[in-house]
Amino acid sequence: MKDLNTILEESSIKDIYFSNSGTSILYKIPIYQRNYAWGREEIRALINDVYDSMTKSVYYIGTLVTYKRDENIYEVIDGQQRLTTIYIILKALGIETIGNHLTYSARKISATTIEKMPKFSEEKDQGIVDGFNYAKEALKDIVGEKKADMEAFQDFFLNKVHIIHYRVPKDVDLNHYFEVMNSR
Numbered sequence: 001m002k003d004l005n006t007i008l009e010e011s012s013i014k015d016i017y018f019s020n021s022g023t024s025i026l027y028k029i030p031i032y033q034r035n036y037a038w039g040r041e042e043i044r045a046l047i048n049d050v051y052d053s054m055t056k057s058v059y060y061i062g063t064l065v066t067y068k069r070d071e072n073i074y075e076v077i078d079g080q081q082r083l084t085t086i087y088i089i090l091k092a093l094g095i096e097t098i099g100n101h102l103t104y105s106a107r108k109i110s111a112t113t114i115e116k117m118p119k120f121s122e123e124k125d126q127g128i129v130d131g132f133n134y135a136k137e138a139l140k141d142i143v144g145e146k147k148a149d150m151e152a153f154q155d156f157f158l159n160k161v162h163i164i165h166y167r168v169p170k171d172v173d174l175n176h177y178f179e180v181m182n183s184r
Helices: 013-017 040-052 080-092 108-116 126-142 147-159 174-183
Strands: 008-012 026-029 059-070 073-078 101-104 161-167
Touching (some): 040 147, 059 080
């Protein structure tokens, strides 16, 4: 049996998107994953849940399942909607530089939209653009416009919102794993 400490890790948003050992981590969304699809209600619910949990020491928002493709490249097997939404919220909070990156390996328009956010070109993934606008709207409505309130939310979001990061072991058949995970 595998040592669970090598495949399971409790990670903060800061760990996922900002922590690295001097080199950036790239989270790649593979072609078999659907397009980004969270709408106003899902984004608003996540931001509201985080805001309502700010008195807690930690708030868990689910799992991220990845497969290490290369030294600093992780293929996202499950959790891509959540991972993309987290990235969108970080950008909606005004964080310009995110140390680790998110991309769509086979959707150039989606990849460019994520990379250029919050500046969007004519050719863009409208779902991601809408998600960014919904996040900005929800942050304004739920957290408010006071700088101190937004900073407190951002600090909690980065440091106290946690995700369980499951790294699929190298010897797992990914096609079978994905089928099993998505059929139940």
